[in-house]
Amino acid sequence: MTEDLDRHAQKMAKKKAAREKIMATKTEEKGLIIVHTGKGKGKSTAAFGMIFRCIAHGFPCAVVQFIKGGMATGERDLIERHFSDICQFHTMGEGFTWETQNRERDIAMAQAAWEKAKELIRDPANRMVLLDEINIALRYDYLDTAEVLRFLAEEKPPMTHVVLTGRNAKPELIEAADLVTEMELVKHPFRSGVKAQPGVEF
Numbered sequence: 001m002t003e004d005l006d007r008h009a010q011k012m013a014k015k016k017a018a019r020e021k022i023m024a025t026k027t028e029e030k031g032l033i034i035v036h037t038g039k040g041k042g043k044s045t046a047a048f049g050m051i052f053r054c055i056a057h058g059f060p061c062a063v064v065q066f067i068k069g070g071m072a073t074g075e076r077d078l079i080e081r082h083f084s085d086i087c088q089f090h091t092m093g094e095g096f097t098w099e100t101q102n103r104e105r106d107i108a109m110a111q112a113a114w115e116k117a118k119e120l121i122r123d124p125a126n127r128m129v130l131l132d133e134i135n136i137a138l139r140y141d142y143l144d145t146a147e148v149l150r151f152l153a154e155e156k157p158p159m160t161h162v163v164l165t166g167r168n169a170k171p172e173l174i175e176a177a178d179l180v181t182e183m184e185l186v187k188h189p190f191r192s193g194v195k196a197q198p199g200v201e202f
Contacts, residue, residue, distance in 0.1 A: 031160040032178040033152055037135055037169035040183030041201075047130050047163045048075045055083050059127035062088040062120040066113045067106075067133040067166075073202040088126075090116050093133070110142035124157040135166025138173065145170050152176065 034050075036043035054061040063079070068091060079087050092113035093106075114137075120129050137143050149172060156162060164173065174180050196202060 029159070030178075031156060031158055031162070033156075033176060034161060034163040035135075035169050035173060035177040035180045036163065036165045036183065037167060037174075037180070038183035038185070039167060040185040041188060042183050043165040043167075044075075044132050046181070046183075047132065047165050050161075050163060051075075051079075051087065051128060051130055054128045055079075055087055058086065060086055060125050061128040061130070062126050063090065063130045063132060064113050064117045064120065064134075065089075065091040065093060065132045066110055066137045067093040071202065074199065088120065090120075092116060106140070107142045110137040113137070114143055114148070118151060118155070121151075121156055121160060121162060124160065126160060128161040128163065130163045131165070133166040134164050135169045135173070137166075138170050139166070139168045145172055149173065149176050 034047075036047055048063075051061055051063060063076075065076075076089055076091065079089050090113070093109055113134075117129065117131050117134075120126055134143070134148075138145050138148065152162060153176070164177075169180070190196070
């Protein structure tokens with residue numbers, strides 16, 4: 001037993017030393033382009049987790065919701081009720097495309113949301129800007145992907161993080177991003193007839 005514990009302690013000490021050696025080389029700080037995509041649940045949820053981290057650190061931040069309509073959500077209610085002084089929240093869509101069924105209006109709303117997003121990203125006071133469901137707008141060509149990428153490359157302040165969520169992120173966006181996470185769908189209660197529920201989906 002003592003021999004096993006000693007072996008374990010030696011193994012962990014080697015891992016710790018190797019980890020510290022790697023961490024010593026990571027010294028750069030920069031504003032990241034972060035993409036959450038994939039068919040699995042949790043893309044916006046994870047992004048809002050980052051927004052709440054910014055709020056907890058006292059960093060000004062902002063959210064622009066593309067596509068999603070005026071339905072109340074826990075995140076928006078909490079931010080607007082308690083943290084509106086540090087986090088701006090703009091819901092700019094009217095609902096998912098199968099609900100609106102009006103491509104011209106969807107394009108107009110997406111363009112308006114992008115104009116607001118650019119305004120917020122250009123402000124260096126905002127440490128993070130979340131563009132929720134923008135990948136859907138890009139997928140349906142409501143926005144010009146090349147123009148979005150150009151803006152992020154040329155006009156985003158050096159220390160501003162921008163998070164872009166939604167299924168089917170364009171390959172060009174994935175290539176340009178610093179951090180990409182793909183949520184994989186393994187199992188979802190919707191397939192068993194369970195509807196979206198507060199506290200889980202919104």
